[in-house]
Amino acid sequence: MTIDLERPWRVGRQVAVRPEPFGALAYHFGTRRLSFIKTRKLLAVVQALAEQPSGREACRVAGVSDAELPTYARALETLAGSGMIEEAT
Amino acid sequence: MTAIAAPAPRLVDHFESGLNAPICLTWELTYACNLACVHCLSSSGRRDPRELSTAECMALVDEFQLMQIFYVNIGGGEPTVRRDFWEILDYATAHDVGVKFSTNGSRITPEIAARLAASDYVDVQISLDGATAAVNDRVRGVGSYATAIRAMERLSDAGFEGFKVSVVVTRENVGQLDDFKAIADRHGAQLRLTRLRPSGRGADVWDELHPTAAQQRQLYGWLLERGEEVLTGDSFFHLAAYGDPLPGLNLCGAGRVVCLVDPVGDVYACPFAIHDAFLAGNVRSPGGFATVWRESELFQDLRKPQTSGACLSCSQYDACRGGCMAAKFFTGLPLDGPDPECVLGRGESLLDLLGDREVPRPAADHSRRKPSRPDRACDESPLAGLEVHMSRKGS
Numbered sequence: 001m002t003i004d005l006e007r008p009w010r011v012g013r014q015v016a017v018r019p020e021p022f023g024a025l026a027y028h029f030g031t032r033r034l035s036f037i038k039t040r041k042l043l044a045v046v047q048a049l050a051e052q053p054s055g056r057e058a059c060r061v062a063g064v065s066d067a068e069l070p071t072y073a074r075a076l077e078t079l080a081g082s083g084m085i086e087e088a089t
Numbered sequence: 090m091t092a093i094a095a096p097a098p099r100l101v102d103h104f105e106s107g108l109n110a111p112i113c114l115t116w117e118l119t120y121a122c123n124l125a126c127v128h129c130l131s132s133s134g135r136r137d138p139r140e141l142s143t144a145e146c147m148a149l150v151d152e153f154q155l156m157q158i159f160y161v162n163i164g165g166g167e168p169t170v171r172r173d174f175w176e177i178l179d180y181a182t183a184h185d186v187g188v189k190f191s192t193n194g195s196r197i198t199p200e201i202a203a204r205l206a207a208s209d210y211v212d213v214q215i216s217l218d219g220a221t222a223a224v225n226d227r228v229r230g231v232g233s234y235a236t237a238i239r240a241m242e243r244l245s246d247a248g249f250e251g252f253k254v255s256v257v258v259t260r261e262n263v264g265q266l267d268d269f270k271a272i273a274d275r276h277g278a279q280l281r282l283t284r285l286r287p288s289g290r291g292a293d294v295w296d297e298l299h300p301t302a303a304q305q306r307q308l309y310g311w312l313l314e315r316g317e318e319v320l321t322g323d324s325f326f327h328l329a330a331y332g333d334p335l336p337g338l339n340l341c342g343a344g345r346v347v348c349l350v351d352p353v354g355d356v357y358a359c360p361f362a363i364h365d366a367f368l369a370g371n372v373r374s375p376g377g378f379a380t381v382w383r384e385s386e387l388f389q390d391l392r393k394p395q396t397s398g399a400c401l402s403c404s405q406y407d408a409c410r411g412g413c414m415a416a417k418f419f420t421g422l423p424l425d426g427p428d429p430e431c432v433l434g435r436g437e438s439l440l441d442l443l444g445d446r447e448v449p450r451p452a453a454d455h456s457r458r459k460p461s462r463p464d465r466a467c468d469e470s471p472l473a474g475l476e477v478h479m480s481r482k483g484s
Contacts, residue, residue: 016185018109018110018159020108020109027187029159029210032187032209032212
């Protein structure tokens with residue numbers, strides 16, 4: 001899937017995120033899948049999703065530079081693909 | 090498990106220095122068991138009178154919830170023989186602690202199967218150690234194959250998709266991998282293969298039952314072909330030294346991402362290491378489980394960079410990382426030496442060199458004094474002569 005960064009996103013309703021020294025673990029209680037959020041910055045993006053009007057804005061407030069944006073968009077795409085984050089409606 | 094692609098130092102390095110809470114916590118609820126499998130890693134059979142009470146179990150679940158331990162692997166013994174098992178299960182899932190429990194299937198009635206199928210938070214793992222009754226029952230006891238298959242049918246009939254069929258790979262069943270896969274597929278389940286460890290009663294049968302070098306090679310090829318389709322619980326990371334790593338973290342997680350809470354609340358570095366040398370503390374002590382996990386001296390030590398001794402100069406060290414701590418320990422090999430099943434044969438040579446030796450015995454033996462395994466069946470089996478072997482090794 002490709003992620004629409006202009007849309008609002010949030011952590012999945014059945015998902016719990018546990019901060020760790022490297023970033024965080026995300027667990028989906030519905031699919032029983034565990035994912036690794038591999039950097040602190042990606043964790044900051046994920047945590048910012050709920051309060052920001054768009055994925056792009058969440059990246060910006062978390063300190064993701066324009067150069068880094070494609071990498072973080074791909075990471076968010078992976079998280080969306082496994083249901084760890086979902087579009088906020 | 091999936092890894093999110095993002096620029097980062099190797100995740101494994103973080104895991105080696107420990108996490109705020111375990112990723113994979115095994116909680117053995119009871120040493121009581123209605124079977125007496127010859128390779129039981131926890132030497133289960135009889136209930137321990139000091140077992141955690143229902144209230145203590147619930148308090149422990151509260152702690153897991155606080156630490157955000159997303160799920161626990163419940164085992165035993167046979168966990169469902171505890172009268173409060175379903176109560177503890179419901180309590181955990183109501184407190185955001187998912188449960189995967191291992192069972193021999195004897196208590197999976199159609200009603201229970203329906204109840205389990207209805208919950209997202211519960212996963213079930215049926216143990217099966219042979220794809221035929223002959224192979225399975227020789228290890229797990231007469232009738233246990235039929236019991237396990239019946240439980241799978243009930244789960245499948247109830248619409249439980251993706252439960253696990255869990256197989257300990259042995260010399261006798263390694264030729265049945267395709268058959269195991271077919272059994273899992275037929276019931277809409279997922280196959281999980283794990284390594285036979287010389288832990289608990291497993292120490293008594295390890296020499297006879299652990300796969301030969303040629304079988305290991307075959308197993309590796311089979312697993313590599315199936316990829317993430319077949320689960321392994323990161324069990325076979327020592328095989329990575331053959332070439333490509335298998336899916337998983339490929340490291341010994343003991344005390345770093347893995348631990349065991351036993352029925353009396355003792356916390357060990359891993360489920361295969363029930364011995365004082367790997368005992369980190371007890372959940373009944375002040376500070377509870379969290380303090381044991383975060384502050385115990387043993388776990389702190391395990392999270393330091395490991396010296397790799399004899400293996401340090403090996404070109405494959407980065408692949409296998411010295412193998413399984415418990416496998417080394419219970420075969421009497423040095424912890425900084427090769428795994429007994431080192432694919433380069435270094436463990437085997439060292440075992441030959443050491444010859445007859447004292448091997449550590451598990452901290453707790455809850456085996457029933459009279460094995461329920463029928464003596465007659467043993468006369469024909471490669472396990473005949475077990476007693477002789479035990480006395481050679483025993484201490």
